[in-house]
Amino acid sequence: MRIQIVGWGRMGAALHASLAAAGAGDVLLPLAGRGADGSGADLVLLAVPDAAIADAARLIAPGPLVGHLSGMTTLAALAPHEALSVHPLLSVTGPDTAFAGAHAAVAGTSERALATARSLAETLGLVPFTVADEDRAAYHAAASISANALVAIEWVAERLAATAGVPRAALAPLARAALDNWAARGAAAALTGPIARGDEATVSRQRDALAARLPDELGLFDALTQTTRALAAHPAEPTEESR
Incomplete structure (x- = not known):
């Protein structure tokens, strides 16, 4: 599954570095800035501020799974895409952030999306758990x-x-x-x-x-x-x- 991370900030840089270190470098597309359309990706992860998630999602071409890294935002912000979220429960300070051993809230709009969110969390060494939208x-x-x-x-x-x-x-x-x-x-x-x-x-x-x-x-x-x-x-x- 080819992964495109959108966002030049601390979360995007940390996620890209950690996935590469975990052996996913062969499927990682270059880190992209806001405005990317996800071309060539099977999974697009929006590492952007919460207020920018919906706008960034609208620019993604139909096809790939689309995810965000927010703890507060529900998956409705990613509609109409098949969507997921992974929220690492730790302080992310940049590319040297170590995800392994922390927990992560995961969600998905389909069984495939939720399974992908869990797999992504586990690849990073995170322990996944689910949180309902009304509990976010x-x-x-x-x-x-x-x-x-x-x-x-x-x-x-x-x-x-x-x-x-x-x-x-x-x-x-x-x-x-x-x-x-x-x-x-x-x-x-x-x-x-x-x-x-x-x-x-x-x-x-x-x-x-x-x-x-x-x-x-x-x-x-x-x-x-x-x-x-x-x-x-x-x-x-x-x-x-x-x-």
Whole structure:
């Protein structure tokens, strides 16, 4: 199956490089920019911004399967083509992105299209799963919270730490360990710190420090504190030993 990737951005470059490295170089057509019509391809993958998917799809000549790489966009944007989507659930930064080991949401308008989406994901080393159209917004919001919101929170943490002369590098192992524990044990079991211990005096002093040094972030601190209290009251997931 000859594959044409349309889009010069980070996703297009990463996808092209990874497929070539995975042994698909013989069927990869040259990377194309927006406006390509997919001539000579059996599968056209639109690595373009979400808002440009429908316009790019309309330029593809009838015949090939047409896919996009969006997590939010449904397959309706690719009509009337036989369509598929593969959304790698990881941060894509360019041609050095490693897809292997991550997951990917896949979809298809036919059994052939869905099978192609799964095969493409597996070629990249991704673990495929399906998401219904009505669930895409919730799925994409979860992904954004997991990655983008996490980075935003760490940005607040590093700025507050800097007021005490503490470098970002000092926080990184703490953040990594918390993320690893959450992945392995679930949120309730991974939670540590003053709220988990019921130490409200420390939480109050933390709030006072933030109010004095980063007052614009006080609303975020209060919202996170409220959610953390709810988590502290939530039962931990059962482990193999407790079953």
